[in-house]
Amino acid sequence: MRIKILGSGQDAGIPHTGCNCEVCDKARDHNENRRLGPSIAILDDNGDFCYLIDASPDFKYQLDMIRGEINEKKRNGRLPISGILLTHAHLGHFSGLWQLGREAVNENELPVFCTLKMKHVLLDNYPFNLLIQNKNIEVVEIHLQKEFKLNGLTGIPIKVPHRDEVGDTVGYIFQSKKRIIYIPDIDSWTDEVLNEIRNSDIAIIDGTFYSKGEIPEHDEVPHPSILETITLLGDIRNEIYFTHINHTNPINIKGQERKELERKGYKIAYDGMTIEI
Ligand SMILES: [Zn+2]
Ligand SMILES: [Zn+2]
Ligand SMILES: [Zn+2]
Known part of the structure; x- marks a missing residue:
């Protein structure tokens, strides 16, 4: 099995809507510098199944990235x-x-896995309620800390502290031959989540900002900075990938920050990256 990073950008991706910073303009000129909205695919090596984590605004381009792999x-x-x-x-x-x-697409009963709170967000709001009524999607409820099966894979949703204007937020642990954790968004690390990261073989985690104060409104959209995360995690023996990267993050360019992270053994996700699991 393998994971393919379909989008390593923060929600709005890179280039960021309406932004003309150096990183965004470079991404407009060079496709390889783009980061689509946050999403990963879990792909079976025999092509028997493919699950996506999240459906980003760049969904249609991300489907093209797995074309022919099923x-x-x-x-x-x-x-x-x-x-x-x-x-x-x-x-x-x-x-x-x-x-x-x-x-x-006018899809036919595509299973969409989520918690009860997230299910209510879909049921109570247009256009998602229409997708349910029209049987484009079929909501499958999953429960915090409870295992569920996806073909040869076991998944466990874990609660993640994040500004939940509606619904709730989860990260996912997957157990195949390896233990994998995926947490694209978190407000701040808890001991519980940090331990889950340490106990995983592969962790793909929130790398939105490199340092605090990178954007003036940081308090309204809190994320642990990469600097804080690597201080908390210390010496690592597992594979840790930063994803959900904002356009303001200096790791978008080949500079000192990027070099320092790589020297410490951390990895930076990019669109199209494949990770064997
Ligand atoms: Zn996000
Ligand atoms: Zn920008
Ligand atoms: Zn979020």
Whole structure:
């Protein structure tokens, strides 16, 4: 099995909407510098299944990134994916679901895994309620800290502290041959989550900002800075990838910050990156 990073950017991706900073302008000129909205795919090596974590605003381009990697349709759907697992109700993580409706794919009962609170966000709000009514998606409820099975993979949703204007936020632990944790968004690390990261073989985690104060409104959109995260984690023996990277983050350019992270053994996710699990 393998994970493919479909989007390593913060919710709005890079280039960021309406921004003309150096990083965003470079990404407009050079595709390899882009970061799409946050999403990963879990792909079976035999092509038997493919699960997406989150449906970003760049969903349609991200489907193109896994084109040809599924060799057999295992369900009666229109898209070559087996289901979507949601983390939370922010722009970058669920707005791509709209593409499953009649204006676009008109998908047939695609399983969408989420918590009860997230299910209510979908049931209570247009256009997601229409996707349910029209049977474009079928919501599968999963429970915090409770295992669920996805073909040969075990998943566990874990609670993550994050500004939850609606719904709630989860990260996911997956157990295959390896233990993997995916947490694209978190307000601040808890001991519990840090221990889960330390106990994983592979952790793909929130790297939105490199340092505090990178944007003036940091208090309104809190994320642990990468500097804080690497201080808390210290010497690492597992694979840790930073993702959900904002356009303001200096690790977007090949400078001192990037070099220092790599020297310490940390990895920086990029779109199209494949990780064997
Ligand atoms: Zn996000
Ligand atoms: Zn920018
Ligand atoms: Zn968020």
